[in-house]
Amino acid sequence: MKSGCSMPGSDSQSRGELLVVSERAEDNALGEMLQRRKYAVRFASPERFDLALLDDIDLLLISVATPDSPGVPLCRKVKHVRPDDFLPVVVLVDTTGVRSRVESLVDKVAAASEADAVLPRSTSAAILARRIASFVGVRRRLIELESENRQLRDTLESREQAYNQLMLESRQVSILRDSIINNVSHELRTPMLQVKSAVHMLDSEIRANPALQSMERMLEYAAQATTRLESVIQNISQLASSFSLKNEPFRLIDAANLALRQLGRSWSSSPEVPRVRVDLGKVAIVTGDKNAVAQVLSELIANGLKFSPDGTPVDVRARRVRDGIEVSVQDYGIGVDRDHMEAIFQPFYQVEHESTRRFPGTGTGLAIVKLILDGMGVPISVQSERDKGSIFSFVLPLADLR
Numbered sequence: 001m002k003s004g005c006s007m008p009g010s011d012s013q014s015r016g017e018l019l020v021v022s023e024r025a026e027d028n029a030l031g032e033m034l035q036r037r038k039y040a041v042r043f044a045s046p047e048r049f050d051l052a053l054l055d056d057i058d059l060l061l062i063s064v065a066t067p068d069s070p071g072v073p074l075c076r077k078v079k080h081v082r083p084d085d086f087l088p089v090v091v092l093v094d095t096t097g098v099r100s101r102v103e104s105l106v107d108k109v110a111a112a113s114e115a116d117a118v119l120p121r122s123t124s125a126a127i128l129a130r131r132i133a134s135f136v137g138v139r140r141r142l143i144e145l146e147s148e149n150r151q152l153r154d155t156l157e158s159r160e161q162a163y164n165q166l167m168l169e170s171r172q173v174s175i176l177r178d179s180i181i182n183n184v185s186h187e188l189r190t191p192m193l194q195v196k197s198a199v200h201m202l203d204s205e206i207r208a209n210p211a212l213q214s215m216e217r218m219l220e221y222a223a224q225a226t227t228r229l230e231s232v233i234q235n236i237s238q239l240a241s242s243f244s245l246k247n248e249p250f251r252l253i254d255a256a257n258l259a260l261r262q263l264g265r266s267w268s269s270s271p272e273v274p275r276v277r278v279d280l281g282k283v284a285i286v287t288g289d290k291n292a293v294a295q296v297l298s299e300l301i302a303n304g305l306k307f308s309p310d311g312t313p314v315d316v317r318a319r320r321v322r323d324g325i326e327v328s329v330q331d332y333g334i335g336v337d338r339d340h341m342e343a344i345f346q347p348f349y350q351v352e353h354e355s356t357r358r359f360p361g362t363g364t365g366l367a368i369v370k371l372i373l374d375g376m377g378v379p380i381s382v383q384s385e386r387d388k389g390s391i392f393s394f395v396l397p398l399a400d401l402r
Contacts, residue, residue, distance in 0.1 A: 015039055016058035016136040021049055021071055027063060030092075033125050034061075039132070046070035054078065054087060058136045063121065065094045067108045075113040086142050088135035091115040095122055188233045192226075199226050230266065245375050249399035250290035252318055252325060253280055258290070259297035272305040280318040284325045286396040292372045293396070297329065299365040300392050304331030308389070321395060328393035336384040344382070345370040 015038045020027055023046065031041045044053055047070070054060065060078060064071040075089050093109050095102045102120055110118040117131055199222050206212045206219055256278050263269040263276075286293075297316065304314035308331045315330045336344060345366050373380050373394055384390035 015133070016140070017056060018042070018059050018061055018132070019044060019053055019057045020061045020063070021046055021074065022063040023065065023069065023071065024063065030061075030063070033129075034132075037129050037133075046074055049074055051078075051081060054082070057087070058139050059132060060087060060089045061092065061132070062089065062113075062115070063092045063094065064109060064113075067105070067112045072109060072113045075115050079114045086139060088117075088139055089113075089115045090131065090135065091118045092121045092123075092128075093118060095120045192230060192233055196226055196230065199223055227266070245292050245372070246289040247287060247376075248289075249285050249287055249401065250293075252284045252286050252293075252327070252396070253278075255290050255293040256280060256297055256316060258294035259301060262294065262298045263302060266302075269302050269305060275305060275308075275311070275313050276301055276316065277313050278316045280316070281320075284318060284320075285399040285401060286325050287399045288376055288378070288396050292376065293327075296369050296372050296394070297327070299369045300329035303365055303392075304329055304333065304390070307331060308333035324395050324397040326393055326395045328391050330389060330391045332389040335386045335388055336382065336390055337386060338384075341382055341384070345380075 018034060018039050019042050020030060020034075021044050022030070027043065031043070034041050042053070042057070044050075060075075062071040062075050071091065075091055078087065078089055091109060091113050093106050095105060106118050106120060109115075116135065119128060119131070199219070203219055203223070206215055260273060260276065260278075263273050301314055301316065308314060312332045315328075317328050317330070318325050319328075320326075369392075370380060378394050378396065380392060380394045382390060382392055
């Protein structure tokens with residue numbers, strides 16, 4: 001008998017590939033029974049068995065006569081050599097002439113061979129076929145799962161590489177963005193200060209010289225343009241600082257005072273600062289970025305002053321709530337329609353009012369407020385009623401000073 005020869009007439013569209021290792025020639029009866037059940041069958045003898053014969057088979061079937069038969073150590077070798085590859089091995093024990101010791105013989109062969117199943121050779125063809133079908137099904141399902149796992153690992157590795165590349169590019173873009181914004185803000189401040197000083201000097205000279213009164217309108221335009229440009233530069237500075245927020249204890253009153261000083265330096269807001277009423281109660285120590293909170297308050301107060309009738313106040317308050325200190329900025333101006341509540345935090349969005357009044361500004365103030373608070377993980381809420389004003393509020397956590 002040639003090692004690894006196939007049973008004549010094996011079906012190419014088989015239910016599985018079986019290798020039969022038998023001490024009996026080609027074990028025709030066993031082979032024919034398996035072929036009738038649509039299995040492709042190959043044969044080998046224990047003496048000429050080679051591990052290469054196990055490639056591409058679904059089950060190894062070994063026929064032995066005694067626990068000392070060559071097929072028993074062969075089975076043990078297969079199970080030890082391929083521990084990570086579940087190749088089911090079924091051992092058939094020839095119990096011809098054995099009556100009272102059938103179970104004992106089967107148990108001895110099972111212990112010595114370490115096979116997945118040990119059955120008497122006299123087991124019915126139907127039972128043997130069911131056991132083989134069950135093992136072949138498990139084997140093929142495991143192969144499918146291993147293939148799926150390999151594909152998943154490949155996909156995961158590919159996506160991890162793509163993610164790492166995106167993270168690298170994101171860090172590079174972040175560094176470039178911060179550098180551009182900080183440099184632009186820094187480079188604009190000095191010439192802006194010079195322009196502002198020049199306009200202020202021209203204003204003093206024109207007011208002192210009646211012959212130059214005709215230039216007053218042009219000076220007013222220059223002052224308005226300077227104010228607008230100053231606001232843009234301030235927004236760029238605030239945008240730059242919002243990318244590197246701190247998280248440390250600070251006094252809320254210090255942030256409020258800083259906000260008022262910022263407003264006082266602005267031409268458009270400086271005359272209106274006296275309208276701001278601050279009532280923060282007892283001195284509260286909160287956690288966050290003091291400068292960022294000052295920027296938020298400055299933007300909210302400036303927004304309230306801009307959209308309020310002349311002379312009406314803007315109130316800045318603080319109160320203890322369950323989660324910390326709630327800070328609110330309330331105005332008594334035109335208010336915001338419910339349909340515009342979400343849109344007002346979008347960049348460059350301007351509230352349209354039915355009156356002919358037009359409010360100057362770039363439309364970025366509330367967008368920067370939202371950006372800063374989002375960076376701090378602090379949500380902002382809005383309560384507003386048309387022609388009665390708005391309340392913007394957010395909650396800062398109390399500092400743990402223990």
